Amino acid sequence: MNKFEVKKLFWKLADGIVACGDTVTQNKAGVVVERGIALSDYYVMFGLDDGVIRIYNSEYLPIAAYTEESEELVVLKELFEDLE
Numbered sequence: 001m002n003k004f005e006v007k008k009l010f011w012k013l014a015d016g017i018v019a020c021g022d023t024v025t026q027n028k029a030g031v032v033v034e035r036g037i038a039l040s041d042y043y044v045m046f047g048l049d050d051g052v053i054r055i056y057n058s059e060y061l062p063i064a065a066y067t068e069e070s071e072e073l074v075v076l077k078e079l080f081e082d083l084e
Contacts (some may be wrong), residue, residue: 003069009077010068014053017046 018035023043025034034054036045042063043056055064066073 006071006074007068009073010053010066010070013066013073014046014051017044017053021046 017037020037021035023036023038023045024032025036025045027033033049034045034047036043041058043060045054045056046052047054051068053066054062057063
């Protein structure tokens with residue numbers, strides 16, 4: 001698997017999450033540290049300070065995290081494309 005392909009997909013996802021974001025997380029100082037999308041029972045957030053895409057459940061507990069080196073993103077992309 002091409003590492004460039006993984007990074008390219010990661011940053012495409014991160015850009016989309018931030019661009020379509022309707023939800024933010026702030027630290028104690030009020031600085032926005034995550035921006036993302038609220039779904040029915042989940043949140044998909046991009047960490048502005050650490051560059052990690054996280055998926056949270058309805059209680060805002062992290063259930064998955066992806067970096068620009070997470071090859072499973074390409075696997076999921078291929079899976080979804082094959083299912084269409």
